[in-house]
Amino acid sequence: MITFTAVTKRFGDGTVALDNVSFHVEPGELVVVTGPSGAGKTTLMRLLIRDFLPTEGEIMYKDESVTAMPAGQVPFHRRKIGVVFQDYRLLSELNVWENIALPLSILGKPESEIESRVTDLLSLIGLTERALVFPKQLSGGEAQRVSIARALATGPSVVFADEPTGNLDKQASLSIVKLLQQINSLGTTVLLATHDVTLLAHLENERQLDLEHGQLVHDSRPSPMKTTTKTEESKAKTPVKTAVETLDESREAAAPPIKPAEESAAKPEAKPEEEPEEKSEKPEKSATEETATPKKSSKKKPTKKVKTLKTKVVEDEDLAQEFTPVTATAPSAKKTSWLKKISGGLPSIKLPAVGKKSPKPEKKET
Numbered sequence: 393m394i395t396f397t398a399v400t401k402r403f404g405d406g407t408v409a410l411d412n413v414s415f416h417v418e419p420g421e422l423v424v425v426t427g428p429s430g431a432g433k434t435t436l437m438r439l440l441i442r443d444f445l446p447t448e449g450e451i452m453y454k455d456e457s458v459t460a461m462p463a464g465q466v467p468f469h470r471r472k473i474g475v476v477f478q479d480y481r482l483l484s485e486l487n488v489w490e491n492i493a494l495p496l497s498i499l500g501k502p503e504s505e506i507e508s509r510v511t512d513l514l515s516l517i518g519l520t521e522r523a524l525v526f527p528k529q530l531s532g533g534e535a536q537r538v539s540i541a542r543a544l545a546t547g548p549s550v551v552f553a554d555e556p557t558g559n560l561d562k563q564a565s566l567s568i569v570k571l572l573q574q575i576n577s578l579g580t581t582v583l584l585a586t587h588d589v590t591l592l593a594h595l596e597n598e599r600q601l602d603l604e605h606g607q608l609v610h611d612s613r614p615s616p617m618k619t620t621t622k623t624e625e626s627k628a629k630t631p632v633k634t635a636v637e638t639l640d641e642s643r644e645a646a647a648p649p650i651k652p653a654e655e656s657a658a659k660p661e662a663k664p665e666e667e668p669e670e671k672s673e674k675p676e677k678s679a680t681e682e683t684a685t686p687k688k689s690s691k692k693k694p695t696k697k698v699k700t701l702k703t704k705v706v707e708d709e710d711l712a713q714e715f716t717p718v719t720a721t722a723p724s725a726k727k728t729s730w731l732k733k734i735s736g737g738l739p740s741i742k743l744p745a746v747g748k749k750s751p752k753p754e755k756k757e758t
């Protein structure tokens with residue numbers, strides 16, 4: 393899935409951040425990237441998302457050369473890799489729900505898809521009941537969980553968590569590691585960069601890549617390097633599902649075949665959605681509910697619930713000043729300026745022409 397072949401990154405000032413690094417990661421692996429501060433962990437992540445190019449060497453993602461990728465394809469490549477940062481990078485003026493929904497909203501995804509995806513992700517991270525609070529009301533551990541959910545929102549095949557526990561206490565750190573392990577067990581490939589020795593003790597059964605001064609000094613369980621011709625890579629593709637695909641499938645399997653009468657009555661305007669393959673009804677239960685905080689009821693359409701609760705939050709907690717009257721749904725023309733403004737905060741997401749229903753990018757790729 394990911395192959396670095398003899399990758400060196402030398403910055404303009406002469407610093408060699410990565411030095412002749414080679415490794416291969418198979419789909420579905422969890423790989424811990426370790427090494428002291430300055431060892432090259434972040435550089436590795438930035439190379440993988442093509443934030444910059446290596447000085448030498450080649451990087452492959454699935455059957456695509458990241459290094460040779462035309463600049464126009466980079467935004468689409470970045471959507472396949474969710475990045476989690478040490479400092480969370482949540483948008484303070486958006487609540488938890490809206491922060492998670494943001495990448496989907498920017499991509500112009502249909503409301504029904506956003507609702508079901510965010511509901512599942514909130515359940516996964518165990519923060520369903522905190523959907524309507526704002527980042528400053530969250531603990532560090534909760535904020536990082538939200539940031540992980542946001543990284544997963546677009547259904548990336550890989551999540552790269554760069555020192556995700558750097559600002560957390562031990563207990564919260566371990567809980568973040570467990571969440572990443574759970575996401576990995578649901579199918580998403582996870583790269584976890586950390587130099588936290590306490591965490592490493594809990595990760596000793598995972599594959600570890602140890603970096604020192606930019607060199608890969610140890611790989612505890614190397615995957616054989618691939619000679620990546622397109623044909624071989626396609627043949628080798630295993631149908632590993634991502635965590636989000638697993639959640640989607642479980643939701644569809646668990647969804648009630650008949651819509652409850654009360655719901656139909658409550659939403660007379662609800663017409664069948666255009667997307668036949670996606671369930672527009674709310675699921676009874678999501679795949680991960682056993683492991684996450686129990687939800688009260690997920691029968692109601694989140695939009696209605698969210699709108700009502702939003703009002704409550706504003707009234708009850710006097711958050712009117714910081715409350716931004718936006719919904720987590722697909723952007724309308726009115727939201728154009730809002731989206732343009734906040735999109736600056738998400739470096740890996742390029743803002744499409746907002747107001748358009750579906751992203752054209754997919755077409756461009758071919």
Ligand code: ADP
Pocket residue numbers: 403404405407408409427428429430431432433434435436
């Ligand atoms: P880590 O994430 O392991 O702390 P980094 O990948 O951030 O390490 O950095 C590796 C080395 O590259 C460090 O010496 C750092 O100072 C240097 N470095 C990182 N980014 C740049 C840059 N943009 N310009 C120059 N040097 C850099």
